[in-house]
Amino acid sequence: MDAWVSAILSGVLLGLAYGLAAIGLNLIWGVMKVINLSHGAFIALGMFAAYFVFHSFGISPFVSVILILALGVVVGMLAYFVALHRVISAPELSTLLSTYSLSLIIIGLGTFVFTTNPRAIDVGLGSIKLFGAYIPASKVLTGLYSLIFTAALYVFLFKTWTGKAIRAVSMNMTAAQFMGVNTTFILSLSFGIGIALAMVAGALIASVFPFTILSGGIYELKSFVICVLGGLGSPLGALAGGLLLGLLENVLTLKMPVGYVPFIEFLILVVILLVKPSGLLGKE
Amino acid sequence: MKKGYTLFWLVPLLVVIAAYPVVTHSVMAREIVFIMLMYVSLAASLNIILGFTGYVSFGHVVFYGIGGYTAFFLMHKVGLHVLPAVLAGGIMAALVALLIGEAVLRLRGAIFAIATIGVNEAVKSLVTNLGFLGGATGMFFNFKIYRAYGGAAKAIWFAYYLMVAVTIVTVVVSYLIKNSKYGLGLFSIREDEDAALVLGVNTKRFKSLAYAFSAFFPGLVGAIFFFKAGNIEPEDAFHLVKSIEMIFMVMLGGYGTVSGPVIGALIYERLKGMLLVNPLFKNLHMAIAGFILLMIVLFAPGGIVGYLRDKFRKLRGVLE
Numbered sequence: 001m002d003a004w005v006s007a008i009l010s011g012v013l014l015g016l017a018y019g020l021a022a023i024g025l026n027l028i029w030g031v032m033k034v035i036n037l038s039h040g041a042f043i044a045l046g047m048f049a050a051y052f053v054f055h056s057f058g059i060s061p062f063v064s065v066i067l068i069l070a071l072g073v074v075v076g077m078l079a080y081f082v083a084l085h086r087v088i089s090a091p092e093l094s095t096l097l098s099t100y101s102l103s104l105i106i107i108g109l110g111t112f113v114f115t116t117n118p119r120a121i122d123v124g125l126g127s128i129k130l131f132g133a134y135i136p137a138s139k140v141l142t143g144l145y146s147l148i149f150t151a152a153l154y155v156f157l158f159k160t161w162t163g164k165a166i167r168a169v170s171m172n173m174t175a176a177q178f179m180g181v182n183t184t185f186i187l188s189l190s191f192g193i194g195i196a197l198a199m200v201a202g203a204l205i206a207s208v209f210p211f212t213i214l215s216g217g218i219y220e221l222k223s224f225v226i227c228v229l230g231g232l233g234s235p236l237g238a239l240a241g242g243l244l245l246g247l248l249e250n251v252l253t254l255k256m257p258v259g260y261v262p263f264i265e266f267l268i269l270v271v272i273l274l275v276k277p278s279g280l281l282g283k284e
Numbered sequence: 285m286k287k288g289y290t291l292f293w294l295v296p297l298l299v300v301i302a303a304y305p306v307v308t309h310s311v312m313a314r315e316i317v318f319i320m321l322m323y324v325s326l327a328a329s330l331n332i333i334l335g336f337t338g339y340v341s342f343g344h345v346v347f348y349g350i351g352g353y354t355a356f357f358l359m360h361k362v363g364l365h366v367l368p369a370v371l372a373g374g375i376m377a378a379l380v381a382l383l384i385g386e387a388v389l390r391l392r393g394a395i396f397a398i399a400t401i402g403v404n405e406a407v408k409s410l411v412t413n414l415g416f417l418g419g420a421t422g423m424f425f426n427f428k429i430y431r432a433y434g435g436a437a438k439a440i441w442f443a444y445y446l447m448v449a450v451t452i453v454t455v456v457v458s459y460l461i462k463n464s465k466y467g468l469g470l471f472s473i474r475e476d477e478d479a480a481l482v483l484g485v486n487t488k489r490f491k492s493l494a495y496a497f498s499a500f501f502p503g504l505v506g507a508i509f510f511f512k513a514g515n516i517e518p519e520d521a522f523h524l525v526k527s528i529e530m531i532f533m534v535m536l537g538g539y540g541t542v543s544g545p546v547i548g549a550l551i552y553e554r555l556k557g558m559l560l561v562n563p564l565f566k567n568l569h570m571a572i573a574g575f576i577l578l579m580i581v582l583f584a585p586g587g588i589v590g591y592l593r594d595k596f597r598k599l600r601g602v603l604e
Contacts, residue, residue: 035394086582092393093340097535098581100528104574112567221405224398232395259413259420266406273399274387 006133007250013135013143015246017204019239020146021219022226023153024197030233031170031190032088034095038079038103040220042195045106046072046202047211048114054121061121061207062141068203069149072196073189080191088187110213120210142204149200150239153193157235166190170233225269231279241279290542290604291459295452298324298546302448318444318512320553321451322505326526327533327545328454329501334531335539336467337494338474339389340397343404344502344530347377349521350407351503352510353417359511360423361416365432366439370446370507377503378496385495389488392477401524408522422517443512450508454501459542461497462604470494474540532573535580538589542604547588 021043028036049068050061083102087094125137157163168176169186177183205211205219222245230241245265252261272279302321305314326348333341351373358369388399412420433439461467469490472480481487510516529552537548559569584591593600 029394033394035398083578083582090585091338092397093334093338093539094581094585096340096342096394096397097531098578101574101577101581104528104577105571108568108571108574111570221401224402228398257413259409263406263409263413266402266409269402270388270399270406273391273395273402277391277395 002133003254004251005131006135007254008247009130009133009135010139011247011250012243013139013246014205014208014250015243016143016146016150016239017201017208017242018219018222018226018246019230019242020149020204021198021201022223022230022238022242023150023235024194024201025220025223026227026230026233026235026238027153027197028191028194029227030235031166032084032187033092034084034088034099034191035092036191036194037096037100037220038083038106039198039223040216040218041103041106041110042072042076042198042216043202043205043219044110044211044213044216045075046199047206047215048110048119048213049199050203050206051119051121054123060123061203062123062145065145065200065203068199069196072199073192075199076192076195077188079195080188084191085184085188107213107216114213116212116214118210118212121207123207136208138207142208145204146201149197150236153197153235162186162189222265225265228269228272228279232277234279237279288463288600288604289602291456293602294455294459294543294546298448298452298455301550302451305444314441314444316553316557318447320550321447322509323529323533323549323553324546325447325451325454325501325505326530327537327549328451328458328542329498329505330530331534331539331541331545332458332461332470332498333494334498334534335541335545336462336470336474337491339491339495340394340531341400341495341498341527342397342531343400343402343524343527344498345522345524345527346400346404346407347381347499348502348506348509348526349404349411349518350380350506351377352506352516352521353411354503355507356423356510356516357417359429360425366442366446366511370504370511373507374500374503377506378500381496381499382492385492389491389495404522404524404527408518411522412518418517420518422515422520425514427514440512443508446508447505450501450504455542455546457497457501458545459604461494462542466490466493471540532577534587535577536587538587538591538593541587541589541593544587544589551588 025036025039028034046068049071050064053059053064053067054061079102083098084095087098123138127134128137128140157167165176165181165186166189168179168181169183173183202216226238226241226245229244230237249261252264301317305317330341330344333339354376355369355373358364358372359366384403388396388403391399411417417423427436430436430439433442469480469485472485473487473490477487506521533548533552534545536552537546538544556569559565559572565572580587586594589603593603
């Protein structure tokens with residue numbers, strides 16, 4: 001019984017963090033129809049940012065996320081102008097490859113500087129007793145933070161002028177341009193926010209699991225599965241998708257060998273894409 | 285259709301490269317040329333679906349892995365000779381492509397790319413869990429297996445000649461496809477699939493067939509590679525990085541052309557070799573490859589061959 005409670009709680013909490021990472025990917029896809037293949041590299045970058053702030057200044061990842069969020073927006077906007085602006089209206093092959101080459105550069109430099117040794121952040125917050133199961137406090141905080149960031153994004157997208165402009169561009173770029181929206185700025189900002197969310201999710205996950213510079217790849221693939229579960233292009237669907245995947249991962253491992261879990265995840269990915277390319281919870 | 289002269293220099297070039305280790309009896313040269321030819325064949329076959337048809341198959345390494353595993357299993361557990369085993373590997377890869385293609389080729393653009401990554405990861409984790417394929421540790425040859433070919437040394441030369449043959453066939457088939465009515469159909473799908481459909485191209489069958497062609501050769505290549513290597517494991521056989529390398533070579537040389545992937549593969553192999561032996565760049569080769577790829581995508585989307593064809597119109601007859 002306790003095993004089930006703890007599996008479900010872990011699933012929900014981690015699912016929220018996975019969802020946060022996937023929201024970044026989904027936002028970018030929704031606004032600019034670009035599959036960001038550098039997503040995983042930026043998640044890894046977020047992990048290392050949190051790691052170095054923690055080990056150099058002793059600041060907990062749960063404080064430095066704000067810093068990482070800001071850093072992410074700036075880095076993401078820069079990345080947009082370097083790698084994407086020129087090919088934004090070219091066929092998918094170009095944007096897939098340009099974001100992938102970005103990832104190669106980041107991972108390549110990262111491997112050179114940080115090597116591929118595993119690292120971990122031990123925030124040392126102990127455990128919390130929830131419904132009769134002991135859950136590490138860092139997991140609880142990770143879930144909580146993911147909820148807060150998602151809520152903040154929601155408010156930003158629906159209540160502010162800039163947020164509304166982002167949604168307008170995602171619906172119809174030409175029309176938005178006619179209404180006086182600076183689309184170049186909005187596109188770069190959306191990419192910046194998407195990257196920032198990936199980095200924040202990376203920082204949060206790093207406080208729970210050990211990681212290397214290559215870890216981002218796993219979470220990138222998870223993000224794809226989540227986006228497809230929750231509906232491509234719908235940021236809030238991604239949170240639901242994240243929850244689903246988190247639960248699936250933690251509950252399935254109680255009943256079957258761990259090795260089969262990725263197979264099931266990717267089978268789900270392919271099957272959903274085939275049956276309903278807009279995603280399980282996506283619009284028609 | 286006007287016939288060009290591309291094959292008249294491309295095939296002799298490959299033959300000369302392939303003959304070099306044979307003439308010099310150099311084992312080191314043989315190892316380098318083996319990898320070079322493998323890259324040429326992989327890039328040229330990916331180009332059929334990526335360059336001719338415009339479908340970004342990001343997880344293309346899955347066919348290399350499937351071919352490798354099929355052949356390895358047949359040789360290791362059934363005791364088949366390498367020739368039928370390699371052929372079986374290629375056929376298996378092509379059949380899987382037909383089967384998967386039936387489903388995933390309905391997807392377009394980036395969604396197709398993600399689905400192919402998903403297929404590769406799903407197959408990799410499935411193979412990792414299948415006991416009769418050796419699970420995560422894979423399978424190893426008993427060295428007695430090489431006796432049928434006159435010892436391990438002779439068997440490796442045999443694998444080398446097989447690779448030479450497969451590479452040349454891949455390039456010739458790719459040329460024949462490009463210069464046929466069928467190839468024209470593929471190019472029309474690349475430019476505008478809906479228009480092609482309206483104009484009477486059976487896009488579904490054309491795409492499936494192109495996917496099967498571009499899977500068949502990686503299947504053969506994988507089979508030969510793992511025969512020579514003597515062991516196979518899921519991490520090697522379904523390594524996504526190899527997919528990326530294939531795409532890199534196609535883009536570097538010029539996608540949609542016959543000579544492009546060949547040139548791209550030859551340059552990439554040399555470039556990688558040079559970077560890997562240089563102590564300063566050894567750990568940076570991924571970052572450098574990324575930088576080059578970014579430059580190509582941003583400034584020369586046609587690759588080397590596309591650039592030359594643009595600048596020198598006279599070269600168009602010999603550079604296809």
